[in-house]
Amino acid sequence: MKEETAARFSVSLPPVLLRGLDRMTAEKGYDNRSLAVADMIRAELIKHRQQRRSGEIAGTVTLVYDHHRRHVQELLTAVQHDHPGLVVATMHVHLDHDNCLEVLVTRGKAKAIKRMADQLIAAKGVKHGHLTVTSSGKDLPA
Numbered sequence: 001m002k003e004e005t006a007a008r009f010s011v012s013l014p015p016v017l018l019r020g021l022d023r024m025t026a027e028k029g030y031d032n033r034s035l036a037v038a039d040m041i042r043a044e045l046i047k048h049r050q051q052r053r054s055g056e057i058a059g060t061v062t063l064v065y066d067h068h069r070r071h072v073q074e075l076l077t078a079v080q081h082d083h084p085g086l087v088v089a090t091m092h093v094h095l096d097h098d099n100c101l102e103v104l105v106t107r108g109k110a111k112a113i114k115r116m117a118d119q120l121i122a123a124k125g126v127k128h129g130h131l132t133v134t135s136s137g138k139d140l141p142a
């Protein structure tokens, strides 16, 4: 793959903000603030794309539920069958006697993923749910 040269731009910031950035850069283990800023920009671009609800995204839906609650597993399966092709992999972990953790890896149109995740998270018996969105990688330079 062709190595892209870095583009430089200057940014004016309040000193307190720059100190905060440098502290976070060190705490997160980045070699320099350019790497930290690049990751922040990527994250914002992904969030922006998700909010615009266009294009293809990848993501994970994390669900915690009590498997003793009637029909919750059937309900979660039914929702996934209503959105064929969106879920590419699932992982189920039995957290304790009552609680299950399920992680669904999804890929597809942002709008469809958001709609399915909302249904899963709102399903009766789900204690906590969360959609984490990332890029499908195709439209994002390294």
Ligand code: NI
Binding pocket: 067, 092, 093, 094, 095, 099, 100, 101
């Ligand atoms: Ni379980």
